[in-house]
Structures are given as C-alpha cells and as structure tokens.
Amino acid sequence: MENKNKDNKDEYKSVNKNTNTDHRLIGKKLKFFIFSDRVGSGLPLWLPRGTILRKNLEDFLTDVQKKSGYEMVVTPHIGHKKLYVRSGHWSKYGKDNFKPIHTTRKEEEFLLKPMNCPHHCEVYRSQEWSYRDLPKRFAEFGTVYRYEQSGELHGLTRVRCFTQDDAHIFCTYDQLLEEFKKVINLVFYVFRSLGFLKYTIRISFRDPNKIDDYLGSKINWEKAEKAILKAVKEEKIKASINYGEASFYGPKLDFLIKDSLGRNWQLGTIQVDYNLPERFDLYYKGKNNEKRRPVMIHRAPFGSLERLIAIMIEHTKGNIPLWLSPNQAVILPISEKYIIYAKKILNLMLNYDIRVFLDVRNEKINKKIRDSEDSKIPYMIILGEKEEKNEMISLRRHGLGHVGMFSISNGIETIFHETNLKN
Incomplete structure (x- = not known):
C-alpha cells in the first residue's frame, strides 16, 4: 500500500489550534499516547488506554475481514534493500526512507519497512496457486517507517512510524471487478460503524504529462483504470477524477471523510496493480495448467491507525464511541x-x-x-x-x-x- 502518511499535504496546511479538539492535547489528557524526545520525534508511545483503543479497532476490522475471507499474516519490520529495489519503492521513495542498516556482511543492506506490499508479494510467492485457489486475500496490521522531515511532523497525523490496516488481494482478471466492489462495500461498512457519515470519493489517475513517473505498461494502466471506472459505475458512486494523484504502480479510489470541524481527511483507499505481480514474477496455474499473472488489489479502509485515531479524537472531542472506549x-x-x-x-x-x-x-x-x-x-x-x-x-x-x-x-x-x- 502506498504510504498514506505522504498523501494529501493540504490537510496539514491548517493545523488544529483549538485546544478543545486538538488530538495531541486530548490524547495526552486521556492518557492515550505520548511523545518522548528520548525516543525520538514522530515516534508515538502508546499508553495502556490508547493501546486498548488500538486493539479494539484492530479486533473490529479483523472480525470484518475474517467474515470476508481474508487471512491474517505477519511480516518483519525490516527487509533487504533489494526487496524494495525490485518493487520500485527504493527508486521512488529512497530519499524518504531511514538510512540503510548495514551488517558485518558487505552484501547485506536492510531497510526499516517503508511498505507492506513487497512482503505480501513474497507471501503469495511462497507456494504455487491454481485459479481454483484465487482470490487470495492477505491482511496485516503492519507497522511501516518513513523519515518525515521534522517540520512536517504533527501529532499522530504525521509520524515516522505508523500502522496500516493493509491487505492485498491476488485475483484473476475475471475476478477483479467483483473483488474491487466488495472492498468498496467493506470501506462503506467501516465508515458507518465509526460514525463517519460524510465523505467524498476520488478516482486518482496518472498525470498524462508525466508518464515516466509511473511504473508499468500503458496497456496495464488502461486496464486498471477501466476496472475502477466500471466498478464505480456499477456501484452508482459519485466520484471525481483527479489526474496526477495515482500511486506510482497503479490507479486508485480514495475515500475522504469530513470531520466535525469540516476538514476532509483521506482514510480508505483501494488501488489496482498490474505491475508488482510482474516485478515479483507472480503467477497462478490456469485451467489448462498454463502460467497466468494475477492482478493485485491494495486496500486499507483505515489508512493508518495513528491518523484514524487522531481524526476520531478530534471528530468526537475525545468522546470515543462506547463500543470502542478503553474504559466503558x-x-x-x-x-x-x-x-x-x-x-x-x-x-x-x-x-x-x-x-x-x-x-x-x-x-x-x-x-x-x-x-x-x-x-x-x-x-x-x-x-x-x-x-x-x-x-x-x-x-x-x-x-x-x-x-x-x-x-x-x-x-x-x-x-x-x-x-x-x-x-
């Protein structure tokens, strides 16, 4: 999943200066989380009450995902640099990563995990699949790390480590439309459950004038974009098209909620990806035992637990819904x-x-x-x-x-x- 911490910089141009709704002040007062200079800027410490709130959100989504056929996985907090070179994240986001971790072996260079997607590609690649096995839906609450500049950090909405409710669906081309629509409805259910009833939807495509900024062939991009447009039409969704907002590996559908202060925040996102399956040489066996390439869907209804909790605190002024409240x-x-x-x-x-x-x-x-x-x-x-x-x-x-x-x-x-x- 592309890093949600980097999207929608307009959200941070006007920070919340209202002490009655500022999540940093409320979160500290309610003993949800703190920041420590000794630990480092942008690295939140979750206190017992905040940890319960996080766990409640995780349990809620885990239950929803389990009923929808997802399987939970766990991947490491670090990965070999060559993993992210292969995925393309190193070339696109290398300067935003923490510096590589070097071991005593010269050929070994590790990175703090900037994305979960390459790891999930390796999970899929760990065994052979038939078309009868698909779709495979792998989900993880995976913590990722990005070296944000100190001037860009802001409470939980802009941090250097954050946990994504990440999942990747590997499916056939014929399954893509149905799987995409299922994720749309899952996002709607999550928003309703959390009390976010006002939102807008945005289709994010490539900038046609900067094609070289994106990975993959023109044919694959066109197929992915058509699939999103068809899903939106069949679900009768009102959505605007924004050019230049796509991920570097594929187009996406973004969900922006409006909070009680009238601000728009991007939370849910669904991305269609033909490129990572090619870069990782992923395949499944078709009806005639031939090798075929799966399509990959990236999705995260929360976006990140940190940003979600910050928005929830400010949206409710700290009055967390009873079913999620750490102390009921x-x-x-x-x-x-x-x-x-x-x-x-x-x-x-x-x-x-x-x-x-x-x-x-x-x-x-x-x-x-x-x-x-x-x-x-x-x-x-x-x-x-x-x-x-x-x-x-x-x-x-x-x-x-x-x-x-x-x-x-x-x-x-x-x-x-x-x-x-x-x-």
Missing part, C-alpha cells in the same frame, strides 16, 4: 463501606466483558464524578447505602448526568446492550 464504565462507591458491594458488581460486569474498573480512592463522590467526567468515561455506577440495601445500582452517563436506579441485572444489561451497538 467506572464503579464509584460513595465510601469505603461499600467497596465489598462494589467488587461484587465489578465481577458481574467483567463476566459481561464490559471494560470496567473500580475507583477506590479516598475522595468525595463529587470529586470522583468530576474526574470521571474529565476522563470522558461513558458510564458511572454510583453505589451507596440505598443501592446496597435494595441490590440496585445508580447509573450516570457522561455528559447527560443521572440516568436512573436499576436492578443489578437490568443496569448491567443496559450497559452491555449499548456496548454492542455500532453507529
């Missing part, structure tokens, strides 16, 4: 006398897989509620004498206040039901 609920006993009852409620909620914790600090209940509000924890369970005596729980909802008093089972099921609701 907190139990607040009014005093130490009710901690045993609180632990009973805690264990019951954990049995429902609700992400809940118990606040046992020696603080007034109003202080605990204020802190929970500041931490944007969706649900607060207040426990005192009345609740314990009647085996009830009192619920508060972040931003709304008191919801009501419920029986233990009804209160927990109310939260549980909502945790399973996506937008």
